[in-house]
Amino acid sequence: MLDVCLLGTGGMMPLPGRWLSSLLVRCNGVVILCDCGEGTQISWRYTNWSFHDLGMIALTHLHADHVAGLPGILFSLAYADRREPVRIYGPRGIAALLAHFRVLVPVLPFPIEVVELDGRYEETLPNGLHFAALPVHHRVPCFAYRFTYPRRPRFLPERAQALQVPVTLWRVLQQGQPVQVGERVVYPSDVLGEPRRGVSVAFVTDTRPTPELPSFVHDVDLLICEGMYGNPADLPRAVERGHMIFTEAAQLAAQAQARQLWLTHFSPALQNPEFWLPVAQQQFAATALGVPHRTVTLRFLDEASS
Template identity: 40%
Template sequence: MIDLVLLGCGGNVPLPNRNLSSLFINYKGKKILIDCGEGTQVSMRMKNCGFKDVDLILLTHLHGDHIIGLIGLLSTMGNSGKTEDLTIVGPRGTIEAMKAIRVLVEYLPYTMCVIEDPKESFSLENHSVFKDLEISTIELDHSTECLGYSLYFKRTPKFNIEKAKSNNVPQYLWNKLQQTDSIFYDRKIYTSDMVLGYDRRGIKISFVTDTRFLLTIPGFIRESDLFVCEAMYGDDMDISKAVKNKHMTFTEAANLARLGEVKKLLLTHFSPSLENPHEYLENATRIFPDTIVGEDRLALSLNYED
């Protein structure tokens, strides 16, 4: 199971009831943030997310409403006793941005590793938990360098006792081979495929903000269990604003979800002028029925399929 909290669903300017962009993901007790806008720490505290075990932060782009919360968060993580490495991923310019932030946050008791503008899918192989996570990026169409993210949480195949017995695998190794690829034991190599059954589908989460509608996005988000998408404007009459400011409407986000054949759409990154996004929900649901309007601290859980 993967637990998520939409820490902030606002764009541009924080409001009394709406923090800026950030999504929290809890996977096997380790924490991931996508973006870290103003108010992120407040929502994390209110939802008891914890700061110490945040090990991965993915930045879509370097506009203030997506990264200003980092300055305080990095300090708080250190004050909470974090000593393990923190990995930060972002678009071109992220290395320079983090150097600037470190001027204000000079001492940290953990090492910060920055991955800038990754072009290929990648995994954090050196991390015991995140080795099962495959991260992909897509270049978006915004007023600055901007990345969309797709996170695929792999699922280990189920243990197959009949297969283990037929391959004469010692019972002593059954559990160990569910955790590692191969073991040399008693002058013989035993591999995990000797005890594991068929592959099982994992969980896919895609996060796309800020951008215009792109025909490359549906393939990128294909069959996501959850598609978190920007929806700056609820009213279709605001399409000219969306084009000018390189954002999207509820209708456009819903069309991406439909074309990408995702399971659920979560709308976020609302304009400060959009006081009640729920008023425009029908603009999305008439195209993609399983749509949720985001709210600060909205919590969701995603379960693996049987």
């Protein structure tokens, strides 16, 4: 399962009750932070999530409202006695940015590893989570991110028994490794069922719609997508500045067959995003407004319905 907590929903500048862009994802005890706007560490303290568990930071791009909170987060990690490495992903330039920020936090009790992204990127993280990045269309290099927790096929004990596999070797097969039974090799495919759908969340912000986005976020359980402007009349401004309006985010969710959509990254001029929510829901009914500290646990489909 995946735990998701939206820390901030604002764009450009923090407002009372609206922290800047930031999102937490937790899987198998490891916390991932997506974006880190000014004041992120303050918003985080309103939750019960541990700073110590933060092992990865994924920055969409290098605009200040998405990265200026990084020194405070690094200090909070150090104060939480984090010792294990922290890996930071983002477009080219984050290594230089981090070097400048380290003037403010020069001594840390944990090593930092930086991964600068040039294009599409995929990796299976140590906690078993599949991480994918997609370049999107903004005024500077920017990435959308997707996190998928895969599900192993169902283990079929009757097949293992028919092949006379000792029970002590079942776990090895469940973990995807072949086993030796007498003179015969038994492969995981011999005792596992059909592939099963995992669980996933995608974070898309500071971009215009692109042809690649619907397939990149296809069938996600939760799409968290920017809606910089609610009024359809603001579309020319969104195009000029590399953002989306509510209806475009909702259309993306519909095209991608997402399960649900949270709108986020609201313009400071958008004082009442709830006024425009019905406009988005006409395009995609399962649309909700992101609010600070909104939290959900995403479970495998059969577990969620039970």
